[in-house]
Structure formats: structure tokens, C-alpha cells
Amino acid sequence: MRKIDFFIGFIIGLVACFLGTYLYITLIAEDEFFHGITLLKSGGYLGKVISLGAIFPLVTFFILLKYNKDLMARGVILATIILAILTIFI
Numbered sequence: 001m002r003k004i005d006f007f008i009g010f011i012i013g014l015v016a017c018f019l020g021t022y023l024y025i026t027l028i029a030e031d032e033f034f035h036g037i038t039l040l041k042s043g044g045y046l047g048k049v050i051s052l053g054a055i056f057p058l059v060t061f062f063i064l065l066k067y068n069k070d071l072m073a074r075g076v077i078l079a080t081i082i083l084a085i086l087t088i089f090i
Contacts, residue, residue, distance in 0.1 A: 002071055009064065009075020013057045016076070017083050021053030032071035054080055 025036035040046040057080050064073040 005069070005071040006075045006078075009069070009072030010079045011075075011078025012064075012072065014083075016056035016060045017050065017053045017079065019038035019053075020056035021050055024049055024052055038068055041090075047090040050083060050087050050090070054083055059084075 007073070022033055023061055025031060029036050029040075031039065037046065040049055056074050061073050061076045061080075064070075064076060
């Protein structure tokens with residue numbers, strides 16, 4: 001049960017970051033998602049947008065801590081660390 005909670009937290013962290021990135025591209029950049037990704041990648045701004053999308057996992061981390069879901073919160077932190085490493089190489 002403990003490993004499943006950690007894995008669920010990891011998935012929640014990835015989904016939250018994807019949701020934050022999606023909302024930024026569609027609402028702020030006012031562009032379609034896949035077209036916006038190609039434009040941001042060609043301009044060299046994709047890593048910065050993914051970093052902005054990492055605000056949502058931060059919020060989910062504190063919500064999980066409030067409800068005493070420590071292992072899920074650890075999974076969210078691992079997802080955030082992996083995404084941070086990914087943005088270095090993008």
C-alpha cells in the first residue's frame with residue numbers, strides 16, 4: 001500500500017505540472033496547445049513554461065500535507081525534481 005501511495009503522488013505531480021503548462025499555453029499565450037509547444041520549443045522557451053507549470057504541483061504538495069498524505073506528497077516532490085532535471089536539458 002505504501003508504494004502505491006508514492007506512485008499515485010508521482011502521477012499527481014506529473015498531471016498537475018501538465019495541467020499548469022496546458023493552462024499557461026492556452027490561456028496566457030492564447031494559442032493551441034501543440035502549436036504553442038512547437039513555437040515555444042523553437043524559441044527556446046519551453047523549459048521556462050514547464051517551470052511555470054510546476055506551480056500546480058507545489059499547491060498539490062501542500063494540500064496533500066494538510067490531509068496527512070505524506071507518501072503522496074513525497075511522490076509529488078519526486079515528480080517535481082524529475083521535471084526540474086528535464087527542463088535543464090530542454
